């Protein structure tokens with residue numbers, strides 16, 4: 001009765017716009033983009049198999065690497081985000097300062113610079129292998145953004161929930177675990193999905209130094225074939241299609257998670 | 264009024280929000296099984312007083328003893344003390360991501376390690392008591408306000424508290440559903456529960472209260488039996504308040 005029909009959206013990152021799960025129309029921005037991208041890619045590959053088809057056929061291996069880096073980094077980022085988000089809300093001044101300083105520092109430095117800095121520090125000074133160093137760099141940077149998402153999500157839960165839990169005898173930690181986080185997930189899911197998608201896109205930055213992802217393969221092919229326009233057309237369409245599909249997945253999960261505020 | 268062993272003993276309690284005093288030198292004893300109704304205008308400190316009993320608000324001065332335990336002691340196991348103090352809020356505060364049944368069994372299973380089957384059985388008895396057994400499997404959003412509040416009462420009772428605190432439990436409800444919640448509270452009172460109730464429902468106060476306390480501007484201005492309160496109110500501010508509300 002007192003709850004809004006749709007859960008509030010927290011829009012923080014530049015990942016992708018998550019389609020509205022309650023939008024049942026067949027034609028919307030998401031479907032137009034997806035159909036457009038898939039049709040164009042199909043058309044190009046069928047019409048010019050030796051150029052576009054060849055480029056596309058080189059990519060699957062790189063796509064797998066892109067996904068691997070994204071998944072590992074994402075798995076590391078979520079716990080960092082939970083800790084940082086709770087830390088930012090902590091009344092313990094010391095914990096709060098550590099978490100806040102981390103977030104401020106990360107947010108103040110361009111992502112590419114941070115990635116390079118962390119990657120080369122780990123790689124050259126500590127001899128951490130490329131792939132691992134890349135994942136650590138990405139997780140460390142994204143942990144700050146994820147922390148902000150968790151902070152906003154936890155903050156968005158009505159204070160009465162905490163009071164009800166505490167009055168029953170739950171500790172602060174138990175309240176977080178059983179009452180607040182399970183509810184925050186729902187509000188947080190779209191922006192988290194967004195972060196994950198943004199991360200997938202930003203793995204392309206790491207291809208410059210560390211990983212043989214889909215973008216590295218494309219750049220290398222372009223530089224030997226001189227088919228820059230054709231290669232980057234394919235790679236742009238491939239990223240777009242992946243991003244659109246993932247944003248739809250997030251949207252479906254969001255709808256699933258909100259079953260309890262449907263009447 | 265005072266008895267050898269009050270279950271709640273509030274002594275010279277002061278509370279400030281910044282510079283603003285919310286509670287001024289409040290003292291009050293509540294005995295086992297007693298029903299105390301707190302009335303007073305909005306902003307007079309009723310919620311603050313009620314919430315300081317289970318330390319949802321921490322008072323600045325004075326002492327609060329609940330069932331022999333000092334609530335304000337730095338070493339107090341506040342979570343254990345809170346298990347003795349059920350609390351019902353104006354805004355229900357059911358956990359929206361859990362069904363009615365899950366709301367009720369969460370605390371006993373997690374905090375008292377009650378086996379799930381046993382907790383469910385107890386929950387069903389409590390739902391019968393608050394008269395909504397058919398809603399055990401639904402989510403709170405599907406319930407009316409009155410139903411949500413009755414579930415909230417059942418949830419608090421599931422911990423077998425010795426005392427129940429109610430903070431304007433019917434103020435968010437429409438007149439039709441107010442009655443169903445008050446009925447549950449009357450039943451609870453008849454069973455001998457110790458109750459501290461902040462409410463504007465004077466009918467309830469008259470019927471159930473052993474004692475009524477009137478607060479204004481953070482002060483406890485008058486205490487007495489319902490007949491004293493409604494027939495011979497002494498303090499001019501209480502007289503004015505009763506004129507407005509009755």
Ligand SMILES: Nc1ncnc2c1ncn2[C@@H]1O[C@H](COP(=O)(O)OP(=O)(O)O)[C@@H](O)[C@H]1O
Nearest residue numbers: 280284285303304305306307308309310311312
């Ligand atoms: N968290 C808070 N911060 C600052 N002032 C508060 C806070 N909670 C309550 N107050 C103030 O304390 C006084 C008593 O409030 P409250 O106990 O809620 O009154 P009541 O329940 O009788 O309406 C009011 O003046 C209110 O504005």
Ligand SMILES: [Mg+2]
Nearest residue numbers: 309310311431
């Ligand atoms: Mg109040």
